[in-house]
Amino acid sequence: MTEIAIQLPLPGFEQAQGEWRSQYSRQMRDETPIRNRSGIEIQPLYSPRDWSGERYLDDLGFPGQFPFTRGIYPSMHRGRTWTQRQLIGLGTPEDYNKRVRRIIEAGATAISLLPCCSGFRGIDCDEVDPVLLGTCGTVINTTDHMDRALDGVPIGEISTAMNDPSPFTLLAFTLGVARRRGIDWRSVTGTSNQSDYISHFIANHQFYRLSLPGSRRVLLDHIDFCRRHVPNWNPVSVVGQHMQQAGATPAETMGFTLSTAIQYAEDCIARGMDVDDVLRRFTFFFDISISLFEEVAKFRAGRRIWARIARDRLGAKDPACWRFKFHGQTSGVDLTQQQPLNNIARVSIQAMAGILSGLQSLHTDAYDEAIACPSEETARIAVATQNILREEARLCDVIDPLGGSYYIERLTDQMEAEIEGVIAKIDAAGGMYKAAEAGLVQTMIGESALAFQEQVDSGERKIVGVNCYRIEEDPTVPPADRPDAEAMHRHVEGFKAFKRERSQNQVARALDALARAANSTDENTFEKVVEAVEVGVTHGEVVGCLRRELGFGHPLILA
Amino acid sequence: MTNVDARPLRVLVTKIGLDGHDRGSRIVAAYLRDAGMEVIYTPPWQTISGVVKLVTEEDVDIIGVSSLATDHLIVPKMMDALREAGLEHVRVIVGGIVPDEEKGALLAAGVSRIFGPGAARDEIVDFVTSLGRQSRSGRIDEFSEVIP
Numbered sequence: 001m002t003e004i005a006i007q008l009p010l011p012g013f014e015q016a017q018g019e020w021r022s023q024y025s026r027q028m029r030d031e032t033p034i035r036n037r038s039g040i041e042i043q044p045l046y047s048p049r050d051w052s053g054e055r056y057l058d059d060l061g062f063p064g065q066f067p068f069t070r071g072i073y074p075s076m077h078r079g080r081t082w083t084q085r086q087l088i089g090l091g092t093p094e095d096y097n098k099r100v101r102r103i104i105e106a107g108a109t110a111i112s113l114l115p116c117c118s119g120f121r122g123i124d125c126d127e128v129d130p131v132l133l134g135t136c137g138t139v140i141n142t143t144d145h146m147d148r149a150l151d152g153v154p155i156g157e158i159s160t161a162m163n164d165p166s167p168f169t170l171l172a173f174t175l176g177v178a179r180r181r182g183i184d185w186r187s188v189t190g191t192s193n194q195s196d197y198i199s200h201f202i203a204n205h206q207f208y209r210l211s212l213p214g215s216r217r218v219l220l221d222h223i224d225f226c227r228r229h230v231p232n233w234n235p236v237s238v239v240g241q242h243m244q245q246a247g248a249t250p251a252e253t254m255g256f257t258l259s260t261a262i263q264y265a266e267d268c269i270a271r272g273m274d275v276d277d278v279l280r281r282f283t284f285f286f287d288i289s290i291s292l293f294e295e296v297a298k299f300r301a302g303r304r305i306w307a308r309i310a311r312d313r314l315g316a317k318d319p320a321c322w323r324f325k326f327h328g329q330t331s332g333v334d335l336t337q338q339q340p341l342n343n344i345a346r347v348s349i350q351a352m353a354g355i356l357s358g359l360q361s362l363h364t365d366a367y368d369e370a371i372a373c374p375s376e377e378t379a380r381i382a383v384a385t386q387n388i389l390r391e392e393a394r395l396c397d398v399i400d401p402l403g404g405s406y407y408i409e410r411l412t413d414q415m416e417a418e419i420e421g422v423i424a425k426i427d428a429a430g431g432m433y434k435a436a437e438a439g440l441v442q443t444m445i446g447e448s449a450l451a452f453q454e455q456v457d458s459g460e461r462k463i464v465g466v467n468c469y470r471i472e473e474d475p476t477v478p479p480a481d482r483p484d485a486e487a488m489h490r491h492v493e494g495f496k497a498f499k500r501e502r503s504q505n506q507v508a509r510a511l512d513a514l515a516r517a518a519n520s521t522d523e524n525t526f527e528k529v530v531e532a533v534e535v536g537v538t539h540g541e542v543v544g545c546l547r548r549e550l551g552f553g554h555p556l557i558l559a
Numbered sequence: 560m561t562n563v564d565a566r567p568l569r570v571l572v573t574k575i576g577l578d579g580h581d582r583g584s585r586i587v588a589a590y591l592r593d594a595g596m597e598v599i600y601t602p603p604w605q606t607i608s609g610v611v612k613l614v615t616e617e618d619v620d621i622i623g624v625s626s627l628a629t630d631h632l633i634v635p636k637m638m639d640a641l642r643e644a645g646l647e648h649v650r651v652i653v654g655g656i657v658p659d660e661e662k663g664a665l666l667a668a669g670v671s672r673i674f675g676p677g678a679a680r681d682e683i684v685d686f687v688t689s690l691g692r693q694s695r696s697g698r699i700d701e702f703s704e705v706i707p
Binding site: 116117118120121128129131132135136245246247333336337338370371372446449450453457463465466467477479480482 | 628632661675676679
């Protein structure tokens with residue numbers, strides 16, 4: 001951040017400002033300071049003394065120019081609007097297929113896939129209480145399952161983002177499907193969402209799969225494999241979303257996320273990979289809260305800091321590596337179970353914040369997000385919200401439309417300073433891996449979550465329908481959509497039959513090869529995962545094998 | 560009897576099943592701890608048998624189960640397991656997202672109360688305190704039946 005040193009000569013400015021200030025204070029005698037979620041005090045008014053256009057080229061530049069504060073591409077949304085990427089995941093592969101085909105027919109250019117929570121935990125559907133299956137994502141444990149989920153979906157033409165933590169079995173299944181269909185792996189595009197094991201370890205739910213060092217190893221293998229064989233795939237998505245959902249402030253979130261990206265980049269460099277080769281494919285994934293201006297400042301500051309980190313700290317020479325490409329998801333934590341239709345208004349504002357920030361891809365939550373998986377109707381409204389913002393509100397007409405606002409520029413500078421403070425703290429702890437291992441980040445997030453909740457409890461922070469404007473009964477709460485139990489039962493039975501009928505010899509040999517790779521230093525574990533699923537090894541078996549070899553577990557989880 | 564009652568309440572705050580969203584359980588654990596209770600906190604993904612074991616070993620009065628996704632659907636099975644282990648004096652509270660039409664099954668299985676999002680700190684602390692007294696007195700009744 002540049003200090004505010006420039007004082008444009010503005011004759012009469014100080015006098016006019018002084019008069020305003022005294023009038024303001026007379027009317028606002030007992031005003032208590034207002035702070036945003038990141039703790040920055042917000043002034044009632046900003047002026048040319050808070051930000052001056054003389055720093056324009058250093059701190060902002062033009063879209064597509066370093067440091068990319070105003071956007072990473074010259075034409076931004078005016079040239080190509082953001083990708084509408086709705087997260088989908090429910091029921092059986094057939095249920096998923098029905099939903100995803102409808103979305104493609106409606107014009108989607110990108111799809112996503114969210115697996116069942118059992119998959120996140122690294123276990124197959126035959127090991128889980130059936131009542132829980134498919135309630136939060138699709139049950140995909142084999143290449144056959146993926147083939148049915150993607151039936152009629154043109155992989156190779158449509159970009160696919162998968163919530164696919166280490167060891168990336170969903171990508172392995174997809175590559176198997178591509179091979180069956182004669183599709184060149186080099187044309188397969190998309191992103192391994194949830195590849196960020198550090199964010200899972202800190203704030204989310206999936207690190208139950210592999211130990212920290214095990215995940216570290218497999219991620220590097222995965223990056224290296226994709227670089228060689230699936231070059232249009234983004235193997236790394238650095239995720240700030242979990243941490244903000246868990247309670248980190250927007251500034252903390254951006255700081256932690258950038259520190260994580262630094263960690264992964266340095267790990268790749270240490271492994272001998274070319275930094276330009278690797279960073280080009282880094283993407284980011286963030287939560288967008290309803291704190292509109294703060295979010296815009298968070299993303300603008302994030303772009304600027306990343307550009308400097310990538311170029312100056314990590315030494316990337318290709319400008320493509322300096323570009324901070326991010327997907328945004330409207331924040332579920334801001335949504336309420338009470339009066340759920342109000343969530344449509346909240347999501348519109350969150351989406352607006354993301355679009356005004358110049359995001360590359362967007363998921364808007366359905367209004368029943370705080371209750372259950374979206375129904376078709378609520379999912380349709382979520383997509384319509386994006387269309388309305390683009391077509392009717394015309395948010396794409398101007399690039400970085402809030403840029404140049406005294407408030408936004410001042411806040412961008414202040415958020416930048418906060419974020420850099422967080423990065424410095426993580427650096428002092430030895431980097432993000434060590435900070436996560438030591439629990440430092442978790443403690444910071446826990447404190448922020450509690451502080452936020454205390455503001456809600458005390459009424460200092462108002463949430464409509466929760467601590468103010470409550471109503472007794474709300475007839476608009478939709479029922480939770482649950483998967484068809486019969487269909488799920490058939491799915492599980494089919495899976496058991498598949499396991500009985502496959503070549504057990506081939507399975508044993510593939511798992512053996514995977515175990516050997518895990519214990520070697522020169523073999524690629526992900527390559528062995530891809531080979532294993534090809535002969536019918538299941539998701540749970542892959543994870544189980546790697547857990548045995550690379551360690552797993554949470555010391556506090558009882559068997 | 561007074562000696563037993565004077566001990567702080569022991570509350571297990573846990574999550575069972577598959578989901579890992581733990582912001583709510585952590586905050587509620589902090590609320591109860593700050594109210595002077597002894598809180599045994601577990602990370603998410605506990606098994607039902609693991610919970611039963613912990614309740615026995617840690618001499619728990621109350622279990623708070625947090626559920627954001629659909630893990631509340633297996634709470635009735637946990638209630639059965641507690642009964643089978645002879646732990647019916649332990650009271651159970653569920654907190655989080657439970658759709659209205661699924662609340663009945665939980666209450667019928669013996670869950671004492673379901674707290675939705677937006678429940679206030681005092682409301683939770685007061686309820687747990689009074690429930691703890693019931694749990695303890697339920698136990699004393701059992702003892703009085705056993706000890707002549």
